[in-house]
Amino acid sequence: MSIIGSILSIIAAILILAILIVLHELGHFTAAKLSKVRVDEFAIGFPPRIWSFKKGETQYSINALPIGGYVLMPGENGLSQNDNGKIDPRSFAVQPKRKRAFILSAGIIMNLLIAFVLYTGIFAVSGVPEPNPPPVVSVIMSGTPAQTGGLQANDKIISMNGVKITSANQFHNYEITLINQSSPSAQKIPVTIVVERNGADITLKLSMIKNPKNGNGNIGFTFLDPNMSIPLWQAPGYALQQIFIGNFQLMGFVFQRVAVGAISIFELFSGPIGIVHTTSEVISSVATQGFTLLFMVVALISWSLALTNILPIPGLDGGRLLILSIEALRKGKRLSTEREGMINLIGVGFLLSLIILFTINDIINIVNGH
Numbered sequence: 001m002s003i004i005g006s007i008l009s010i011i012a013a014i015l016i017l018a019i020l021i022v023l024h025e026l027g028h029f030t031a032a033k034l035s036k037v038r039v040d041e042f043a044i045g046f047p048p049r050i051w052s053f054k055k056g057e058t059q060y061s062i063n064a065l066p067i068g069g070y071v072l073m074p075g076e077n078g079l080s081q082n083d084n085g086k087i088d089p090r091s092f093a094v095q096p097k098r099k100r101a102f103i104l105s106a107g108i109i110m111n112l113l114i115a116f117v118l119y120t121g122i123f124a125v126s127g128v129p130e131p132n133p134p135p136v137v138s139v140i141m142s143g144t145p146a147q148t149g150g151l152q153a154n155d156k157i158i159s160m161n162g163v164k165i166t167s168a169n170q171f172h173n174y175e176i177t178l179i180n181q182s183s184p185s186a187q188k189i190p191v192t193i194v195v196e197r198n199g200a201d202i203t204l205k206l207s208m209i210k211n212p213k214n215g216n217g218n219i220g221f222t223f224l225d226p227n228m229s230i231p232l233w234q235a236p237g238y239a240l241q242q243i244f245i246g247n248f249q250l251m252g253f254v255f256q257r258v259a260v261g262a263i264s265i266f267e268l269f270s271g272p273i274g275i276v277h278t279t280s281e282v283i284s285s286v287a288t289q290g291f292t293l294l295f296m297v298v299a300l301i302s303w304s305l306a307l308t309n310i311l312p313i314p315g316l317d318g319g320r321l322l323i324l325s326i327e328a329l330r331k332g333k334r335l336s337t338e339r340e341g342m343i344n345l346i347g348v349g350f351l352l353s354l355i356i357l358f359t360i361n362d363i364i365n366i367v368n369g370h
Contacts, residue, residue, distance in 0.1 A: 005284065013279035014066075017272065018044065020114065020302050021069050024309070027110030028071040031103040038090040041072035066272060067355050073103075097328055104320050111306035112243060118299035119239035126292050127227035128238050132167040136224045137195075144220020149206035151221055155195035162192075168223040175218055176256060179210055186210065191219075247303055271358030275301060277366055314347025 022044060032039050038057055045063035052061035075093030087094060092103070135157040140146050157165045161178070165171050182189050189208040194201055208218040230238065258268055270278065282289075282297045312322040323343070327334050334340070 009280040009283040013276045024107040025069040027106035031106035035099045044069040115299045115303040124235035127229045138224040141220040146220035159194045274362035
């Protein structure tokens, strides 16, 4: 791809991430308005401020640090009085717990709703993946053991080291078994694969790489991923299944690969730079792969934002919901303003530290070709 094409892909990826952040904050904003809570500022990014305008009672801002956004409401620090020392009926602090929970969870709900809409559209148009896809090779990555060992597109894998292979899922599980059984110091694992090609069985000797680069996998190929058509009315059900089951299964598979050393832990977590880099690469492949993969990635990012924000870490929506739950357990007795403010301040500092670490890790991974 040309330099201009790469730049456009990066810009498009930044816009996609920005839109997801805007929609997340729009969830908080809409919930606050529905709950009659005043919104003083709707901001994308964190200060210093680049540009802003005021409409009605709300300041709309675009800030310099592209690490999220926020909806600023009076009383978020626990104070229910206005500047004149009187109770502010439109303060977040004076709202009942159910309204505060609704406002705090609205961003998470918005991200899940975006993922649901995208998955529904994808499954309605393209169908759903087969639960046990056949072990038929699709794409061979250049410079990998698959290419040097003679594996070809449309080869059907029959066995691996004498073990009969009947599905792509079984092949991946057996890869993990071989890695578990290998010496910890081994970087490559020799394997013998029998494939069916043009009606004949062919034996290939390859090597599995325990810590592959560039996301090429242990051998360096992908399987065909055939979809099966479904009635349109079933698409929402499959979307819900993907959100609440499928994505967690994917996480489990990835963590399993990390546990056996097939994937480095440093490749697992991404900050804004890593997300933009991955999304831009997918955008660059739209001409050959189509839009389905891009929409799947965007849906997964939106789902990931929801999952991240629901974590009970101070400074995140989940952390504030945790504080609200503690208040409910204490029968409405709130934490002191100073204590709640200190907890949130520590949480924000922790999150900023993580973002810095993830950003450094993203740059290292990109430079190293991961």
